[in-house]
Amino acid sequence: MSWQDNLDPASPAYKIGAATARYLRVVAGPGTGKSFALKRRVARLLDEGTRPDRILPVTFTNVAAEDLQREMLQVGVTGCKDIKGSTLHSLCMRILSRQQVLEAIGRIPRPLNNFEMEPLLYDLPNSFGNKKKRAERIRAYEAAWARLQHEQPINAATRQDNAFEMLLRDWLQFHKGMLIGEIIPYVYTYLRDNPSAPERELYDYVLVDEYQDLNKAEQAVIDLLCANANLLIVGDDDQSLYSFKYAHPAGIREFPKSHIETIDYEILECRRCPTKVVSMANSLISHNTDREPRQLIARPANGVGEVEIVQYTSLENEAVGIARFVNDLIENQGYRPGEILILAQRRSIGNPIGDALIGRRIPTKSYYREGVLDNGAAQERLAMLRLLANPLDRIALRWLLGLESNDFRSNAYARLRSYCEANGGEPWDVLVQLRDGRARIPNTRHLVTRFEEIETELNQLRQTGGLEEFVRKWLQNAISADDPFHNLVLDLAPTVEDPKALLDAIIDAVAKPDVPPDVAEVRIMSLHKSKGLSSSVVIIAGCVEGLLPTASGENATPAEKLASLEEQRRLFFVGLTRVKANPGEDRPGILVITSSRTMPLADAMQSGIRPARVVHGTAHVHASQFVRELGPDAPTPKQG
DNA sequence: TAGCATGTATTTTTT
């Protein structure tokens, strides 16, 4: 079979498949079938004898990469199985290790888990702003300091950024670890400074999906990988949601300006959504100013769909009402739990809904409760295991030493670190000397006490026989039996021999959580996580002003406030366009938008909502402004 | 100076 079988030469998929320009940009709205077009193009390349290993499909998230890999398998042309799809980060990590880039500059590829960044944040001085500001600056470092689309990586660093980078790298070097986010700046400088690096010419065809999610540094890495390659980028500025890592909608819009003779395609027909949803999504997104005016085209065969906008009197009633609605869909209308997607912008909204569904014995999976390393107990268990496997793991030791303190004992620890740097000793050994009185560092008494606790527990754990006994002793009384980390360990333990192997298995499982393509449960997740998914029934809960859109900080400038509002609108746009029509079936695509009039004050405050009014510990809130922006096809909101 | 007490502001998402 040929790549152009059953393809109308006037269709975007045909044109994209056949295009031969050096640079191609495809702007493809939600549900427009961009992966179909991508597949046709790959089929054509293979048909014409391109070697599969000279084709690189790349994305930003793991889930999208797996998706893309699956799509490649479906191309159905000889060689498609040999195409290796990858996230940009995993590709870059392979480059760094193959070329021993890190070793050459004295860095060790021991990545920090998210929670292990906590002591780092406390150890960086507050001359760089408060903790949040320091975390933000780390993200700017990971973006190679290019915070704006027009800035060049590295060049955009200020004097203060450079000072920060020195301290940050010193900390990481001393602790013998690295940030995942450092992969990008290191690959960028490696490729830029080594024009004859083989990686610049590894590929003839590079296909980048979700280009709007890449920041300037990541885009620059792509350009360097394409020294001679043909580059196709696919994306949608209306679905750009990652400004926190300095990806902006302008990133994909300005591609033709920075890449001369780019050939441009648009795919506008939304093949996924019911027509009413398309009309509402168009109306909503037209309120954004930071975009190219563009309208999705509805597909009449998809049917109108069903849309409801419901306001409940309280968050509790919202949860109960949604559970009742879901129950009816499953019991009486022939929808499977796996076809129902509930989107909530906050844990505090998602959790009561999850409880209400489980209360009705509806199979439910909450992506809010899933995080294996989300709670302190699990983090401590992992850190203990890391230290048991390697007492010289300075990152795990640093983390454990900071426990039970509200500043991670950063001052006492700084003294210990200076002592080690001055005398060349291991932190562990110096702590032993301090404990024995063979060394003296002022104001470190509590730090040493904490060390003794860690040491005692490690010694007890070492005195165990088999792995089974070890696991029992390690987890018992420290972590609850229904904790996701506990479950993960019990799953992995029978497959390994010793604690070291168990640690490796856990790290592996945490780094790459597998996402099964077929689900049997109702899913509750954030709007961000839902990107790339589609489902017959989509319920967007908690559509309350202050939550969606979130209230931006008081000291934000008007421009920052507008940018934040527009990103929130894109988030809602992504949510709406998850609805999948079932053409030819009598089960329409369903969209439900819910809000509540009141919620517990604690929940509201925790979520950063400034309530309109507070009565007896209950916050009174208003429906989201986005509900008013859905246009004439949106139904009138009703009471739940 | 570390650790505690008190006051104040508050998100989300990725690798």
Added chain:
DNA sequence: ATACATGCTA
């Protein structure tokens, strides 16, 4: 409610 910042005290 909780995390974080700041001020107070031993």
